[in-house]
Amino acid sequence: MELVIDVKNLSKKYGSHEAVKGISFEVKKGALFAFLGTNGAGKSTSIEMLCTLLEKTSGDVKINGVSLGSRTNNYLIRKAIGVVFQQSILDTRLTVEENILHRGNIYKLTKKELQENWEFVNRYLHLKDIAKKKYGTLSGGQKRRADIARAIIHKPTILFLDEPTTGLDPQTRVFVWDAIKKLQEETNMTIFLTTHYMEEAAVADEIVVMKEGKIVSKGTPHTLKEQYTYDELFVFFNNGVDGTSLLTQHDLNFAEKNGEYRVRVQSTIHALDILKELQNFISSFEVKKGSMDDVFIRINEEVPLT
Amino acid sequence: MNTMLNLVNRHNKVFRRDRMLVFFSILSVIIVIMLYAIFIQKTQVDAIEQLVPASDQLKTMVNEWMVAGLLSIIAVTTTLAALGIYIKDLETKVMADFLTTPNARAKIQLSYVINSLLIGFVLSLIGLIACQLFIVFMGGSWFSLEKIAQLIGIIALAVTLSSVFNLFLTLLVSTQNAFSTLNTVVGTAIGFLCGVYVPLGAVPEFVQKIIMLFPISHTTVLFREALMRDSLDKVFEGAPEAANTYEIQFGVHYEWNDVIFSQLDSVIYIVAAIIVFTLISLWLYGKKNK
Numbered sequence A: 001m002e003l004v005i006d007v008k009n010l011s012k013k014y015g016s017h018e019a020v021k022g023i024s025f026e027v028k029k030g031a032l033f034a035f036l037g038t039n040g041a042g043k044s045t046s047i048e049m050l051c052t053l054l055e056k057t058s059g060d061v062k063i064n065g066v067s068l069g070s071r072t073n074n075y076l077i078r079k080a081i082g083v084v085f086q087q088s089i090l091d092t093r094l095t096v097e098e099n100i101l102h103r104g105n106i107y108k109l110t111k112k113e114l115q116e117n118w119e120f121v122n123r124y125l126h127l128k129d130i131a132k133k134k135y136g137t138l139s140g141g142q143k144r145r146a147d148i149a150r151a152i153i154h155k156p157t158i159l160f161l162d163e164p165t166t167g168l169d170p171q172t173r174v175f176v177w178d179a180i181k182k183l184q185e186e187t188n189m190t191i192f193l194t195t196h197y198m199e200e201a202a203v204a205d206e207i208v209v210m211k212e213g214k215i216v217s218k219g220t221p222h223t224l225k226e227q228y229t230y231d232e233l234f235v236f237f238n239n240g241v242d243g244t245s246l247l248t249q250h251d252l253n254f255a256e257k258n259g260e261y262r263v264r265v266q267s268t269i270h271a272l273d274i275l276k277e278l279q280n281f282i283s284s285f286e287v288k289k290g291s292m293d294d295v296f297i298r299i300n301e302e303v304p305l306t
Numbered sequence B: 001m002n003t004m005l006n007l008v009n010r011h012n013k014v015f016r017r018d019r020m021l022v023f024f025s026i027l028s029v030i031i032v033i034m035l036y037a038i039f040i041q042k043t044q045v046d047a048i049e050q051l052v053p054a055s056d057q058l059k060t061m062v063n064e065w066m067v068a069g070l071l072s073i074i075a076v077t078t079t080l081a082a083l084g085i086y087i088k089d090l091e092t093k094v095m096a097d098f099l100t101t102p103n104a105r106a107k108i109q110l111s112y113v114i115n116s117l118l119i120g121f122v123l124s125l126i127g128l129i130a131c132q133l134f135i136v137f138m139g140g141s142w143f144s145l146e147k148i149a150q151l152i153g154i155i156a157l158a159v160t161l162s163s164v165f166n167l168f169l170t171l172l173v174s175t176q177n178a179f180s181t182l183n184t185v186v187g188t189a190i191g192f193l194c195g196v197y198v199p200l201g202a203v204p205e206f207v208q209k210i211i212m213l214f215p216i217s218h219t220t221v222l223f224r225e226a227l228m229r230d231s232l233d234k235v236f237e238g239a240p241e242a243a244n245t246y247e248i249q250f251g252v253h254y255e256w257n258d259v260i261f262s263q264l265d266s267v268i269y270i271v272a273a274i275i276v277f278t279l280i281s282l283w284l285y286g287k288k289n290k
């Protein structure tokens, strides 16, 4: 598959402080790529370098095959990318339409192109009801819609979003997320985003986890879960049954708390075999799959999986 | 639409729609008018009556003196307020948003300066109209076409000088907090540095020299000469000595160690200052965005 972002040994120093320490990764065309990491991990720094806003200290970045760095190349890259910043960057006293058309006009589009693009963003972000409203009077969710519309008014092929959902209420987060997914699926736009929310990263095609300027893990949500989490089976035994000795007999790894036994299983399917063995002794059970939250916590705590 | 035109248009809308910003950009004008109404006008009339007998033209002349000060102050405060948009954009990442478009940073920066010139010019013209109405209302006469052309020319010089001078100051700060302090300092100092709050003759000699060296005060001098010449000739008719004393005391023209500055000297000084502040700004800008 075609690579749209190819990063090799990218690093950034602020004075003597190395915020990004030689990271490498690739993003495929049309992918939803998530950059995960705690505060200060270097996500924003990385994204700003990719967006030509911050000069890299060293390393190679290719976006759509174009090497980042020279002025002409950066202009080519800027035409191909859209950026949604964490904070609002539209003017509060201008209407949504004025805002977006003013920003769209800086891309040297013809009148016709701009008109077509305006219809395009309207379609994806449903701006009709807010187009004539002043940006400053909008709700958080409506603002985010306008922000994303601004970022794609020139129909970029790659959309960068730095924490697009941080600070939004759950309902708005879902809306923003749906809009992003729809853009990716219907227009094959490559989406590159950073987030603190694990459940968001879980729907990404590819995840990179950063910690203190380094990539500590990468893969699909599935492979990361396999690597960093395990599934668990929770059982309650019938009265009078000695759960501890039963489980020990079966050579299972477990922990007990208030009568609830927590059994680590290789996968949810394996829980089935155990349940078959124990079915006459247990009163209730529950099987839980490892979550992205677990992945994140494990990676950051550096708790090795035994 | 052309990128530059579009950017200027956007900055302009942002300025116009911020009523408070517009209001504060002309706040010092209101202060001048109040100070004038309360005491400057009366003390000046009294001072002149010591020199020559009172005449009808006297009040008009003093009104014109104030108007001259107003016009040079408007140019400074409005261009500075317009540049405030640049600092705000810098701090709120709007600038970063502009920089994700295929446009040079210098071009984007220039758009703020053009907008500042535009706003300064338009608000100064509105100021000029208001001043003309005020003068006529107070018993003065309408300006001749020649005078209007001359005044517009001086406005163009004053706005350009103020804009590049303020650009230089603006490039020294990078936060909205620092900018608002700068705004207060400039708004307060400019009335003194142009000899509007206190006439030149009323301050110690070294302060007079500072004022004379301050390039923007030369725009006030040009405005005074253009606005007051007819009235001056009438009020001080047959009293050239008194006329000269007044003109020097009230900064209608400057005299530096017995050398008199002509209007042309002031124009040359202003143009030179425009060039110098432009070059310093370019240098500062280059240093900041290395």
Ligand SMILES: Nc1ncnc2c1ncn2[C@@H]1O[C@H](COP(=O)(O)OP(=O)(O)OP(=O)(O)O)[C@@H](O)[C@H]1O
Pocket (backbone or CB within 6 Å): A014, A017, A019, A037, A038, A039, A040, A041, A042, A043, A044, A045, A046
């Ligand atoms: N302009 C700067 N000058 C100096 N250090 C900086 C600058 N910007 C960021 N840093 C430092 O670089 C490191 C990475 O910051 P960055 O903003 O990239 O983190 P992040 O992963 O985006 O964090 P968050 O989740 O809080 O947004 C931090 O230690 C930060 O303090």
Ligand SMILES: [Mg+2]
Pocket (backbone or CB within 6 Å): A043, A044, A045, A162
């Ligand atoms: Mg960040």
